[in-house]
Amino acid sequence: xxxxxxxxxxxxxxxxxxxxxxxxxxxxxxxxxxxxxxxxxxxxxxxxxxxxxxxxxxxxxxxxxxxxxxxxxxxxxxxxxxxxxxxxxxxxxxxxxxxxxxxxxxxxxxxxxxxxxxxxxxxxxxxxxxxxxxxxxxxxxxxxxxxxxxxxxxxxxxxxxxxxxxxxxxxxxxxxxxxxxxxxxxxxxxxxxxxxxxxxxxxxxxxxxxxxxxxxxxxxxxxxxxxxxxxxxxxxxxxxxxxxxxxxxxxxxxxxxxxxxxxxxxxxxxx
Numbered sequence: 001x002x003x004x005x006x007x008x009x010x011x012x013x014x015x016x017x018x019x020x021x022x023x024x025x026x027x028x029x030x031x032x033x034x035x036x037x038x039x040x041x042x043x044x045x046x047x048x049x050x051x052x053x054x055x056x057x058x059x060x061x062x063x064x065x066x067x068x069x070x071x072x073x074x075x076x077x078x079x080x081x082x083x084x085x086x087x088x089x090x091x092x093x094x095x096x097x098x099x100x101x102x103x104x105x106x107x108x109x110x111x112x113x114x115x116x117x118x119x120x121x122x123x124x125x126x127x128x129x130x131x132x133x134x135x136x137x138x139x140x141x142x143x144x145x146x147x148x149x150x151x152x153x154x155x156x157x158x159x160x161x162x163x164x165x166x167x168x169x170x171x172x173x174x175x176x177x178x179x180x181x182x183x184x185x186x187x188x189x190x191x192x193x194x195x196x197x198x199x200x201x202x203x204x205x206x207x208x209x210x211x212x213x214x215x216x217x218x219x220x221x222x223x224x225x226x227x228x229x230x231x232x233x234x235x236x237x238x239x240x241x242x243x244x245x246x247x248x249x250x251x252x253x254x255x256x257x258x259x260x261x262x263x264x265x266x267x268x269x270x271x
Contacts, residue, residue, distance in 0.1 A: 094167030
């Protein structure tokens with residue numbers, strides 16, 4: 001019988017990924033547990049996934065479409081705003097839940113061995129499920145409005161990958177930092193609440209002065225992901241050079257995973 005030896009010695013990056021694959025079933029177990037805890041015992045169940053964006057969409061539509069009347073071209077404001085909100089809430093759900101995954105699972109971490117990075121990954125899976133439900137609702141809204149679908153919608157998975165890269169990068173680093181600096185966990189909601197105002201979620205980038213417009217995309221990859229999704233759905237132009245904003249994200253994600261791997265063996269000491 002083959003024995004598995006677990007010790008406190010550093011492991012290689014390759015072996016770390018092998019352990020993640022070995023325990024991959026836990027990702028879906030953790031995700032299923034979170035979904036049950038949030039929705040199964042509620043009367044409205046999964047409807048809560050779409051209630052939040054629908055309420056926000058109603059507020060934005062009344063204020064920015066009816067009162068201020070923002071110009072969104074040939075795209076109805078409801079579809080324009082909701083397309084941005086699906087991406088934004090996907091991102092914020094990942095960051096808010098994954099960023100404190102280690103702190104919120106202290107008892108489990110102390111009792112059972114598994115690669116701890118599975119905890120934030122499972123939160124990303126839950127966020128993706130919620131995003132998928134919201135995206136289906138977006139398609140329904142477009143059908144009700146009688147909008148045509150661009151053939152480029154087949155590139156939709158690229159937009160998802162864009163958001164996951166940013167969300168995973170922030171989640172990994174937030175977990176690394178919050179286990180040592182607990183005050184940071186209280187800062188995360190403020191960060192995401194402020195971020196929606198500097199990201200073209202419910203307003204077009206034409207509101208931003210042209211001299212600063214490109215900088216928004218280069219320093220805010222979520223803005224790029226939103227713009228890319230809109231280009232796929234509504235067949236509007238997209239500047240591919242904005243994707244350069246993801247290069248530092250990829251580098252930081254790689255460094256973050258290595259750092260997470262290194263601190264994981266001493267994680268119980270911090271928790």
